[in-house]
Amino acid sequence: xxCLQFERGLPDYLEGSHTSEHQAHLNSCSSCxxxxxxxxxxxxxxxxxxALDEPSPKVWNQLEASLRREGLIRQPLVSRPSLVDFFFRWxxxxxxxxxxxxxxxxxxxxxxxPKAGDNAPIAxxxxxxxxAVRTPLxxxxxxxxxxxxxxxxxxxxxxxxxxxxxxxNSFIRDAEExxxxxxxxxxxxxxxxxxxxxxxxxxxxxxxxxxxEQ
Amino acid sequence: xxxxxxxxxxxxxxxxxxxxxxxxxxxxxxxxxxxHKRRVYSLCLRMTGNTAAAEDLTQEAFxxxxxxxxxxxxxxxxxxxxxxxSVNVVLMQLRKKGLQVVPIDETMEGExxxxxxxxxxxxxxxxxxxxxxxxxxxxxxxxxxxxxxIFVLHDVEGYEHNEIADLVGCSxxxxxxxxxxxxxxxxELLRTNRAEKAGTGKTGKR
Numbered sequence: 001x002x003c004l005q006f007e008r009g010l011p012d013y014l015e016g017s018h019t020s021e022h023q024a025h026l027n028s029c030s031s032c033x034x035x036x037x038x039x040x041x042x043x044x045x046x047x048x049x050x051a052l053d054e055p056s057p058k059v060w061n062q063l064e065a066s067l068r069r070e071g072l073i074r075q076p077l078v079s080r081p082s083l084v085d086f087f088f089r090w091x092x093x094x095x096x097x098x099x100x101x102x103x104x105x106x107x108x109x110x111x112x113x114p115k116a117g118d119n120a121p122i123a124x125x126x127x128x129x130x131x132a133v134r135t136p137l138x139x140x141x142x143x144x145x146x147x148x149x150x151x152x153x154x155x156x157x158x159x160x161x162x163x164x165x166x167x168x169n170s171f172i173r174d175a176e177e178x179x180x181x182x183x184x185x186x187x188x189x190x191x192x193x194x195x196x197x198x199x200x201x202x203x204x205x206x207x208x209x210x211x212x213e214q
Numbered sequence: 215x216x217x218x219x220x221x222x223x224x225x226x227x228x229x230x231x232x233x234x235x236x237x238x239x240x241x242x243x244x245x246x247x248x249x250h251k252r253r254v255y256s257l258c259l260r261m262t263g264n265t266a267a268a269e270d271l272t273q274e275a276f277x278x279x280x281x282x283x284x285x286x287x288x289x290x291x292x293x294x295x296x297x298x299x300s301v302n303v304v305l306m307q308l309r310k311k312g313l314q315v316v317p318i319d320e321t322m323e324g325e326x327x328x329x330x331x332x333x334x335x336x337x338x339x340x341x342x343x344x345x346x347x348x349x350x351x352x353x354x355x356x357x358x359x360x361x362x363x364i365f366v367l368h369d370v371e372g373y374e375h376n377e378i379a380d381l382v383g384c385s386x387x388x389x390x391x392x393x394x395x396x397x398x399x400x401x402e403l404l405r406t407n408r409a410e411k412a413g414t415g416k417t418g419k420r
Contacts, residue, residue: 011394034340039397041342042404046369048347049354051252053259055269060247063273063280067243072280074238 001025006032014039143169168199228292236284247276250293254300260366261304263355271307275300301367301381308359345404353403361396368393 001021006029013022013036026033067073143165150161175192179185226234226245234242254275259268279299286295354362354370363382367373368389373381375389382389 011390014394015390035401038341038401041340041345042350042397042400043369045345045347045350046354046365047372049256049260049351049366049370051256052347052351053256053268054252055255055272059251059255059269059273060244063247063276064240064244066273066277067240067280070281072238073240073243 003029003032007035010036010039014043165199172196172199229288232283232286232288232292235280236286243280246280246292250296251276253293254296257297257300257366257371258304260354260370261308261363263362267307271300271304274307275303278303297371301371301373305363305382308363341401341404341408344408349404349407350400353400353407356403357396357399361392361399364389364392365396365400369397 001024003025006022006025009017009019009022026036064073146165147158147161150158153161172192175188178188179192182188226242228246228249231242231245231249235246251272255268255272258271258275259265262268262271275296279296286292354365357365364378367378367381368375375386375393378384378389379386384392
């Protein structure tokens with residue numbers, strides 16, 4: 001076997017088809033031996049080129065934009081304001097103080113001071129006295145969603161969610177009635193916004209905890 | 215089965231991210247992208263030799279994958295699925311541009327002179343120990359497109375010749391011969407570059 005014959009047989013040789021003629025030629029020819037060594041070296045080093053480089057950040061930015069345009073990335077059901085992010089981290093630890101805050105806010109509403117220049121008795125400014133937390137209200141679809149997300153939690157926690165949900169719904173109802181009776185009452189309008197946010201916090205907590213369980 | 219890769223510091227596994235991505239979770243998509251972006255981009259870059267084209271193809275490969283993620287059942291590794299899609303995206307692009315993916319029916323048969331020729335007085339020095347990864351990368355980038363495709367698919371990415379034949383539409387024999395020529399060409403390039411660097415001026419072709 002000469003060098004030309006050896007080289008023509010190299011592709012098969014490198015795939016594992018070794019013959020005694022090949023070996024005899026390699027033993028006697030340093031050039032072919034060097035050639036074989038170099039080709040093996042190149043092949044062995046090639047895998048080091050895998051995953052060597054990193055694309056620029058714009059690739060992800062453009063990809064994400066495309067995914068959103070095509071609806072493959074779906075926005076969460078409610079957007080989360082930064083205030084909720086802060087309370088979210090408290091997890092169950094803040095449920096009790098939030099429930100207490102609901103009661104306090106409702107109490108403040110009941111003792112809402114009269115506006116400047118308004119001589120009407122206080123009784124006309126406030127709604128008839130109502131309990132801070134009423135008997136359980138009819139369950140809306142949104143409430144069912146919240147309760148279903150915590151259905152796997154211990155019964156005591158489920159009851160806690162239900163109580164907080166009832167308190168939040170009562171708060172919303174009372175604030176809505178107050179705003180309806182006096183649409184210009186900026187204070188009560190803010191109370192209504194706070195009431196919705198409180199319920200949103202409950203929903204976000206239930207969603208995040210249910211995701212954490214998956 | 216899906217890979218249960220858990221990059222350091224991340225809470226998700228790949229399997230969890232896939233399920234969440236099916237639900238439209240943005241963070242899950244980004245997790246999967248970050249997990250595989252280097253491999254996909256490097257493949258695209260090796261095969262095109264162009265960073266802008268490689269980035270466009272990387273984006274396209276992931277977009278096509280994410281469009282179909284709802285159909286992923288886990289019968290094979292997710293990375294295998296993504297990788298195969300990336301290769302197809304690159305090859306399609308090369309064909310669109312009219313670039314020769316693989317020279318047709320070229321084999322070693324009938325070639326006159328061999329590669330191995332002795333240069334009188336030329337010292338023989340093997341590549342091992344004198345070539346680093348960066349030099350090899352540059353040499354690969356200098357390969358003609360057809361050689362580069364086969365070399366990247368086989369030696370860099372680990373595809374077998376029968377798989378390469380399916381991907382690029384050539385025969386197994388053609389794939390083997392093109393790979394051999396690619397390696398021979400790389401050897402020439404590396405020896406030339408090394409000689410130029412050493413300032414000897416010798417081409418190193420044997």
